[in-house]
Amino acid sequence: MQASLVVTGLRKVYEGSGRRVEAVRDLTFTVDTGELVCLVGPSGCGKTTLLKCVGGLLAPTAGEVRLAGRPVSGPPPGMAFVFQEYGRSLFPWMRVGDNVELPLKQKKLSRPRRRELVADALASVGLSDAAGAYPWQLSGGMQQRVAIARALAYEPEILLMDEPFAAVDAQTRADLEDLVRRLWRQRGMTILFVTHDIDEAVYLGERVLILSASPTVVREQLKVDLPEERDQLHTRVAPRFAELRTQVYEQIQAAKRGEAVRRTDMPPLH
Numbered sequence: 485m486q487a488s489l490v491v492t493g494l495r496k497v498y499e500g501s502g503r504r505v506e507a508v509r510d511l512t513f514t515v516d517t518g519e520l521v522c523l524v525g526p527s528g529c530g531k532t533t534l535l536k537c538v539g540g541l542l543a544p545t546a547g548e549v550r551l552a553g554r555p556v557s558g559p560p561p562g563m564a565f566v567f568q569e570y571g572r573s574l575f576p577w578m579r580v581g582d583n584v585e586l587p588l589k590q591k592k593l594s595r596p597r598r599r600e601l602v603a604d605a606l607a608s609v610g611l612s613d614a615a616g617a618y619p620w621q622l623s624g625g626m627q628q629r630v631a632i633a634r635a636l637a638y639e640p641e642i643l644l645m646d647e648p649f650a651a652v653d654a655q656t657r658a659d660l661e662d663l664v665r666r667l668w669r670q671r672g673m674t675i676l677f678v679t680h681d682i683d684e685a686v687y688l689g690e691r692v693l694i695l696s697a698s699p700t701v702v703r704e705q706l707k708v709d710l711p712e713e714r715d716q717l718h719t720r721v722a723p724r725f726a727e728l729r730t731q732v733y734e735q736i737q738a739a740k741r742g743e744a745v746r747r748t749d750m751p752p753l754h
């Protein structure tokens with residue numbers, strides 16, 4: 485399968501105000517076209533820094549990010565984001581439909597086509613009825629579904645999700661996880677999903693990349709060999725799910741203790 489995203493030797497050092505922080509030391513990984521990869525690591529390990537570099541919002545100190553063969557030096561046209569803070573990512577003065585349509589205005593699309601994409605995306609997240617509402621009239625989970633619809637309508641080559649469900653309650657979170665899996669399977673999108681939640685990473689991902697503590701490297705990557713058809717009730721109690729989450733948990737604990745990466749045990753970073 486063709487690699488959609490290629491990150492090579494990525495390093496980011498923050499400098500300023502007399503402080504120097506090496507947030508990301510050396511990250512190399514790929515995400516294949518149509519793959520759903522979860523990135524998980526201890527708090528403060530540089531997940532957001534990495535995503536900002538991947539999204540072209542922050543220039544790396546060294547290394548390179550390529551999307552579909554092209555180097556990323558600013559926000560690439562084929563990329564969409566869903567952030568944790570849905571409250572800040574939607575414009576409160578714009579109706580839901582207009583929020584979803586806004587990024588499409590950058591694309592040279594006819595008005596009817598834009599409307600079609602908006603209607604289709606809102607239907608995909610079960611919010612067809614909310615197009616005329618304002619974001620603040622919706623629950624947190626619904627607002628995050630609007631943010632997902634906005635990303636879908638844009639028809640991205642790759643979707644970056646930065647802890648998107650951290651601010652919603654557990655029940656809503658489970659529903660949104662299932663929504664992401666369903667949309668991923670229906671639309672064949674490439675998704676890079678960042679989370680600090682081990683269970684979420686294993687439940688969602690086809691592959692989990694475990695990051696070390698900052699300065700960050702890829703500690704291990706794990707293929708999630710669970711069936712593609714997953715559901716909250718059965719997948720989470722499957723013995724294989726428990727084994728995988730234990731492996732990720734042990735790696736994260738070792739990362740927190742600052743233990744060296746066991747490079748010999750690592751599968752090849754294809």
Ligand SMILES: Nc1ncnc2c1ncn2[C@@H]1O[C@H](COP(=O)(O)OP(=O)(O)OP(=O)(O)O)[C@@H](O)[C@H]1O
Binds near residue numbers: 498680
């Ligand atoms: N603009 C900045 N200037 C200086 N240091 C920064 C800046 N942004 C992040 N850092 C530092 O880089 C390191 C990684 O931060 P980052 O926010 O990328 O981690 P994270 O894994 O996303 O954290 P969390 O899981 O807590 O959200 C931290 O030590 C942080 O203090």
